[in-house]
Amino acid sequence: MKRISILTAMLLSFVFAHAQTKQFTLEEGWKFSKGDFENGAQTNFNDSKWEMVTVPHDWAIYGPFDKEVDKQVVAISQNNEEEATEKTGRTGSLPHIGDAWYRTNFELPNYEKGSRVLVVFEGAMSDPQVYVNGQTAGEWGYGYAYFNIDITDLVKAGESNLLAVHLSPKALSSRWYPGAGLFRKVRIIVQPESHFKLWNTFVTTPVVSDDLAKVNIKTKVSGENLKLETSIKDASGKVLVSKSTDEMFGDEFEQNIALENPKLWSPESPVLYYAVSKLYDKNGKLQDEQTTRFGVRTISYTPENGFQLNGKTRKFKGVCLHHDLGPLGAAVNKAALRRQIQIMKDMGANAIRSAHNMPSMEQLELCDEMGMMFLAESFDEWKKPKVENGYNRFFDEYHEKDIVNLVRATRNHPCIVMWSSGNEVPDQWGSDGVKRAKALQDIFHREDPTRPVTVGMDQVKAVMESGFGAIMDIPGLNYRTHLYKEAFERFPQGLLLGSETASTVSSRGVYKLPVEIGHSKTYEDGQSSSYDVEYCNWSNLPEDDAVLQDDEDWVIGEFVWTGFDYLGEPTPYDEYWPSRSSYFGICDLAGLPKDRYYWYKSRWNTEESTIHVLPHWNWRGMEGDTVPVFVYTSYNTAELFLNGKSMGKRSKNKSSKLERYRLMWNDVVYQPGELKVVAYDDNGKTADEKVIKTSGKPYQLVLDADRTTLDANGKDLSFVTVSVVDKDGNPCPTATNQLTFKVSGAGKYRAACNGDATSLEMFHLPTMKLFSGKLVVLVQSTEQTGNITLQVKGKGLKSGNVTIKSE
Numbered sequence: 066m067k068r069i070s071i072l073t074a075m076l077l078s079f080v081f082a083h084a085q086t087k088q089f090t091l092e093e094g095w096k097f098s099k100g101d102f103e104n105g106a107q108t109n110f111n112d113s114k115w116e117m118v119t120v121p122h123d124w125a126i127y128g129p130f131d132k133e134v135d136k137q138v139v140a141i142s143q144n145n146e147e148e149a150t151e152k153t154g155r156t157g158s159l160p161h162i163g164d165a166w167y168r169t170n171f172e173l174p175n176y177e178k179g180s181r182v183l184v185v186f187e188g189a190m191s192d193p194q195v196y197v198n199g200q201t202a203g204e205w206g207y208g209y210a211y212f213n214i215d216i217t218d219l220v221k222a223g224e225s226n227l228l229a230v231h232l233s234p235k236a237l238s239s240r241w242y243p244g245a246g247l248f249r250k251v252r253i254i255v256q257p258e259s260h261f262k263l264w265n266t267f268v269t270t271p272v273v274s275d276d277l278a279k280v281n282i283k284t285k286v287s288g289e290n291l292k293l294e295t296s297i298k299d300a301s302g303k304v305l306v307s308k309s310t311d312e313m314f315g316d317e318f319e320q321n322i323a324l325e326n327p328k329l330w331s332p333e334s335p336v337l338y339y340a341v342s343k344l345y346d347k348n349g350k351l352q353d354e355q356t357t358r359f360g361v362r363t364i365s366y367t368p369e370n371g372f373q374l375n376g377k378t379r380k381f382k383g384v385c386l387h388h389d390l391g392p393l394g395a396a397v398n399k400a401a402l403r404r405q406i407q408i409m410k411d412m413g414a415n416a417i418r419s420a421h422n423m424p425s426m427e428q429l430e431l432c433d434e435m436g437m438m439f440l441a442e443s444f445d446e447w448k449k450p451k452v453e454n455g456y457n458r459f460f461d462e463y464h465e466k467d468i469v470n471l472v473r474a475t476r477n478h479p480c481i482v483m484w485s486s487g488n489e490v491p492d493q494w495g496s497d498g499v500k501r502a503k504a505l506q507d508i509f510h511r512e513d514p515t516r517p518v519t520v521g522m523d524q525v526k527a528v529m530e531s532g533f534g535a536i537m538d539i540p541g542l543n544y545r546t547h548l549y550k551e552a553f554e555r556f557p558q559g560l561l562l563g564s565e566t567a568s569t570v571s572s573r574g575v576y577k578l579p580v581e582i583g584h585s586k587t588y589e590d591g592q593s594s595s596y597d598v599e600y601c602n603w604s605n606l607p608e609d610d611a612v613l614q615d616d617e618d619w620v621i622g623e624f625v626w627t628g629f630d631y632l633g634e635p636t637p638y639d640e641y642w643p644s645r646s647s648y649f650g651i652c653d654l655a656g657l658p659k660d661r662y663y664w665y666k667s668r669w670n671t672e673e674s675t676i677h678v679l680p681h682w683n684w685r686g687m688e689g690d691t692v693p694v695f696v697y698t699s700y701n702t703a704e705l706f707l708n709g710k711s712m713g714k715r716s717k718n719k720s721s722k723l724e725r726y727r728l729m730w731n732d733v734v735y736q737p738g739e740l741k742v743v744a745y746d747d748n749g750k751t752a753d754e755k756v757i758k759t760s761g762k763p764y765q766l767v768l769d770a771d772r773t774t775l776d777a778n779g780k781d782l783s784f785v786t787v788s789v790v791d792k793d794g795n796p797c798p799t800a801t802n803q804l805t806f807k808v809s810g811a812g813k814y815r816a817a818c819n820g821d822a823t824s825l826e827m828f829h830l831p832t833m834k835l836f837s838g839k840l841v842v843l844v845q846s847t848e849q850t851g852n853i854t855l856q857v858k859g860k861g862l863k864s865g866n867v868t869i870k871s872e
């Protein structure tokens with residue numbers, strides 16, 4: 066059965082609702098074209114041959130990968146380089162540069178005179194210029210910024226209105242893959258004459274105890290002689306308390322509402338409340354209505370107690386994430402974001418940092434709902450450039466507007482516990498930068514006095530000298546673990562955040578011998594070792610951070626670079642083609658955990674035990690050679706057996722940095738067969754075990770869907786992990802078979818990804834090679850209900866099938 070599309074449903078509610086703010090998302094029916102266009106041509110195009118797309122959309126993710134896209138001869142000063150060399154892959158080598166147009170039509174049924182019409186963008190990559198019915202409506206700069214434009218004077222009621230958006234992302238504008246296009250939601254909002262101003266309601270909970278929370282609500286409205294009634298509801302919709310006021314100060318109402326026995330928001334218990342606000346005129350006629358979701362929680366940062374959520378000290382077990390969703394590119398997809406957050410939660414992470422720009426609303430909504438704290442960042446550059454066409458182009462004109470919109474649009478999300486005004490900005494040098502740091506922080510404070518501000522600082526010596534570090538609410542250090550102590554002593558705040566840590570590099574399932582700790586290591590195959598001992602000249606092993614996190618109360622947590630691999634920045638292979646995505650991820654670009662996932666899980670996830678053994682045990686031709694075996698486990702002691710013979714017990718050893726967190730058997734001599742690890746509890750009793758075996762030839766494909774029921778909404782996704790096993794069901798960890806994918810029924814093939822940073826296969830084409838024996842296929846629902854079947858085939862292999870319901 067065909068469902069009523071979301072747009073139709075929204076239009077229907079539009080028709081039947083009374084005078085109140087109405088909004089609809091412009092998703093389907095966009096026309097898109099990339100190329101050079103005459104100025105002003107937006108009204109005269111013959112767009113009949115343009116591609117039909119849905120928004121969010123990223124035009125560049127369809128490729129092809131091309132080293133010429135971002136080839137540049139440059140010395141990356143952030144990476145301590147002094148000599149310029151040829152770099153490729155820095156922005157993902159996908160065609161994200163150039164001019165493009167998006168056009169769509171919308172109507173305004175039942176438009177009432179006096180209403181205001183806004184078009185709201187949550188991200189448009191980049192340099193958006195907006196036209197309505199052939200007239201210039203407005204423009205913005207930064208591709209990640211949220212902005213809205215009042216188009217009341219340009220729209221026509223009762224007619225079809227043409228919205229056209231011109232984008233022109235520039236070369237040399239980013240240090241990672243920025244994506245391209247209308248990659249986040251676009252909405253039309255129609256506000257009645259008296260209305261709630263967009264992004265102008267602010268809910269805080271300044272006083273919280275077990276039996277009472279003071280909910281403070283500041284609401285800005287347009288209109289006069291108005292009365293505001295606010296009801297607080299719980300998640301079941303039950304009204305808990307209501308209060309009205311007609312006292313307005315300027316354009317603002319302020320209410321303090323007592324909420325009894327509040328349930329507090331936390332990562333473990335992400336309880337949400339809803340403030341339903343109704344605006345009445347003096348005759349009691351309803352003018353506007355809105356619902357603001359919020360949480361009741363307190364945060365504090367003090368030298369005595371570090372970071373506290375709801376009065377309890379805890380550390381940030383955080384990950385940095387870039388905005389791209391691997392094979393989906395930058396186009397926002399809620400199912401993909403939900404999966405990312407779940408994978409990180411399962412690892413034991415409790416926080417995400419949006420490196421290095423404004424997060425999507427969808428990500429914040431999910432973090433609120435799933436319980437994940439959030440450090441919301443704004444910029445990677447201020448006035449001084451890192452890349453020629455970076456944010457430095459916009460800083461003077463836009464920085465205040467961009468911060469204001471970021472804070473106002475997102476400050477009701479309980480997940481956000483800190484702001485960041487910048488990352489490793491070159492303005493860390495010089496007195497202008499100190500003033501800028503203060504000015505930016507002041508804007509955040511003005512818009513939100515409840516959360517502190519940090520900057521990810523890498524020029525630690527300079528910021529100690531200049532005072533830059535001293536003015537931060539929370540000094541954030543990127544790497545430089547050797548300077549933590551000195552910075553803590555010299556800065557006045559009495560605490561320190563690891564705003565960016567580790568930058569350890571690895572490729573899933575690839576192990577390099579001999580095992581050697583070191584930085585900037587490269588190999589002929591363009592892969593980094595999953596023994597987790599390789600990093601960059603500015604970064605370090607996970608252990609270097611762990612020691613500080615675990616031993617020093619004044620370190621309030623860390624944000625590991627990064628939770629997932631991302632497109633672009635293929636360090637240490639930025640001079641090696643075809644590397645085009647990162648190696649930093651705890652999970653690969655497909656979201657598959659690398660070994661490091663279990664290293665972090667064994668430390669962070671205190672609810673579940675962890676036992677993980679590496680490397681794989683398929684080393685044909687290496688019989689008689691040394692192949693070290695590592696175990697990442699939450700247990701303190703384990704014993705390793707090779708083909709039944711004990712290789713000895715190992716226990717965690719606090720006096721050695723590595724052995725404190727990993728159990729290592731460095732002298733194992735390879736022979737094929739079975740590797741078994743037995744973990745012991747602190748009483749010496751067997752607690753758990755794990756076996757891996759040398760596999761035979763690839764025989765059969767095995768499919769494992771993360772979700773077997775989807776929403777028939779045209780955008781929900783199931784991520785199906787495809788692996789290959791031998792005749793006995795043992796995973797084949799080095800298989801590279803070429804596979805093909807076919808989706809039938811009520812869904813479609815969306816993309817595939819194998820996590821190989823050197824692969825030039827396009828994600829949207831239904832064929833890909835396995836990488837280290839695995840890949841992930843994304844199956845997307847349509848608006849049709851029914852069964853979806855994915856069939857995966859490979860030459861000489863028994864094929865695999867999975868059926869997913871869409872309802």
Ligand code: GAL
Pocket residue numbers: 143420421488489521523543565568601604626634
């Ligand atoms: C940091 C930077 C990140 C990323 C990382 C790689 O210095 O803030 O954006 O480049 O290094 O290690």
